[in-house]
Amino acid sequence: MTYSQATLNGDRLALTRLLTQVENDTLASREALIELFPHTGKAHLIGVTGSPGTGKSSLVNQLALHYRKAEKKRIAIIAVDPSSPFTGGAVLGDRVRMRDLSGDTGVFIRSMATRGSLGGLAKSTANMAQVFDAAGFDIIIIETVGAGQSEVDVARLAHTTLVVEAPGLGDDIQAIKAGILEIADILVVNKADRPGVENTEKALKSMLELAHPTQRVFQHHGTYMSVAAPEIDSQKTIWIPPIQRTISTQGKGIDELIEAIARHVAHLNHSGDWKIRERERLEVELDALIREALVNRFRAEVPQTQYDAVLEKITQRSISPLEAVRLLMNGRK
DSSP states (O other), X not given: OOHHHHHHTTOHHHHHHHHHHHHTTOHHHHHHHHHHGGGOSOSEEEEEEEOTTSOHHHHHHHHHHHHHXXXXXXXXXXXXXXXXXXXXXXXXXXXXXXXXXXXXXXXXXEEEEXXXXXXXXXXXXXXXXXXXXXXXXXXEEEEOOOOSTTGGGGGGTOSEEEEXXXXXXXXXXXXXXHTGGGGOSEEEEOSTTSTTHHHHHHHHHHHHHHOOOSEEEEEETTEEEEEEOOOOOTTOOOOOOOEEEOBTTTTBTHHHHHHHHHXXXXXXXXXXXXXXXXXXXXXXXXXHHHHHHHHHHHHHHSOHHHHHHHHHHHHTTSSOXXXXXXXXXXXXX
């Protein structure tokens, strides 16, 4: 039995092995993803992002506990940890913070390293989400590394994006300057028992009142991309990101946050934005795969000696990179 079929049958060991194959981007994993894709498109993807130290892992822990106890939903958690620039490894410490979920067969936690990927998400995160989706998990929570200004990459993957802030971490509008608030569907002020929570919430409210973005802006492989919002008619309501206070270590404010997430899902379904976001996400994924395939084909058709010779000319400043591209493309067999 193949990994894909065993995963569809609920085999957790096969699921674990398949996720490892996906993270390593093996040929077997690509074949499995093709087989699993018709079974995807049912899960609710929740992205959790924000600056380091805001308590994202503790918040994810509380969200998963609520969904399991109150709604009996199957939860998958993808916790993306930063990689060491020297060894390529990761601490994978999110599992330590999620001990409350250990032993629950309805919860699957997968930690993974960024392996140098920008935007707070590893390259294979989207494929892992597809595997969990096909495996029948109702909610997939994706917690990013907390890189700050590059976290906007999560917007291309999640249906609902939570941007987590916390008082006392410095500039109240640091995330606003980074553009991270533009991707927020729900703003969470965690650690709300700390001094300065009112100032943090006030700053967020002020920015929301200044203007509502007409585009969803995100970064894909280092390039900022924007998708125009659909035309708004009189029958369609505008989603204004609510601000929810939480104290995740005490479980306070979690019920209200869950209600806000449910309202957002209802809005997506009512307005048709759910299908729009799915299409946007798949379009970005398709474009990325096309670019990767074209680059691989190009490198396979151009001899390495020819490529190295052109690169040397660029190094010597005898030709520009633009001229080099024309030269390589015209000389390609």
